[in-house]
Amino acid sequence: MKVKTIVNAIAIGLFGVLSATGVQAAGTEEVLLGIDVSQKTVDIHVTSGGCTKKEDFHFDVNKGVTGKPPYMVTIRRITPDNCKALVHEGVRLSFDKTEVGLDGLVEFTLTNKLGNTSQHR
Numbered sequence: 001m002k003v004k005t006i007v008n009a010i011a012i013g014l015f016g017v018l019s020a021t022g023v024q025a026a027g028t029e030e031v032l033l034g035i036d037v038s039q040k041t042v043d044i045h046v047t048s049g050g051c052t053k054k055e056d057f058h059f060d061v062n063k064g065v066t067g068k069p070p071y072m073v074t075i076r077r078i079t080p081d082n083c084k085a086l087v088h089e090g091v092r093l094s095f096d097k098t099e100v101g102l103d104g105l106v107e108f109t110l111t112n113k114l115g116n117t118s119q120h121r
Contacts, residue, residue: 027058027076031118033090035110042102043094044075047118050085054093059100061108070107080119 034045042059046052056079062072097103 027078028080028119029112030057030075030077031113031115032075033116033118034114040097041094042097042100043092045092046077046090047116048083048085048087048091049081050083050087052081052091052093054095055079056081057093057095059095059102061101070109071102072111073102073108074111 030044030046032044032046036043036045044057046057056077058076058078060074060076062074064071097106102108
């Protein structure tokens with residue numbers, strides 16, 4: 001019985017480490033101004049201080065246990081935009097669906113909030 005308890009404790013500890021470090025990319029879940037999904041691209045509309053670029057974002061695509069849609073997607077800003085320009089309308093960034101892990105005909109649930117409260121405005 002002690003071996004089973006130790007194995008369970010190790011499994012729980014390992015799950016906690018994976019959840020805290022490796023499962024999601026570093027960064028902040030971005031509050032989006034909008035999103036548009038086409039057959040080949042995902043276009044996001046985000047706030048900007050003047051230095052926002054595509055490379056500042058990462059798409060976390062959780063395909064679950066089955067690997068079949070619908071997926072859970074979170075868009076994270078991995079590099080803050082600390083510039084001070086007044087970009088009231090924000091910027092639109094286009095991502096090829098295959099480069100972010102959403103290739104083919106696919107459905108997904110976006111976990112990001114929509115609004116104009118991003119810290120990068």
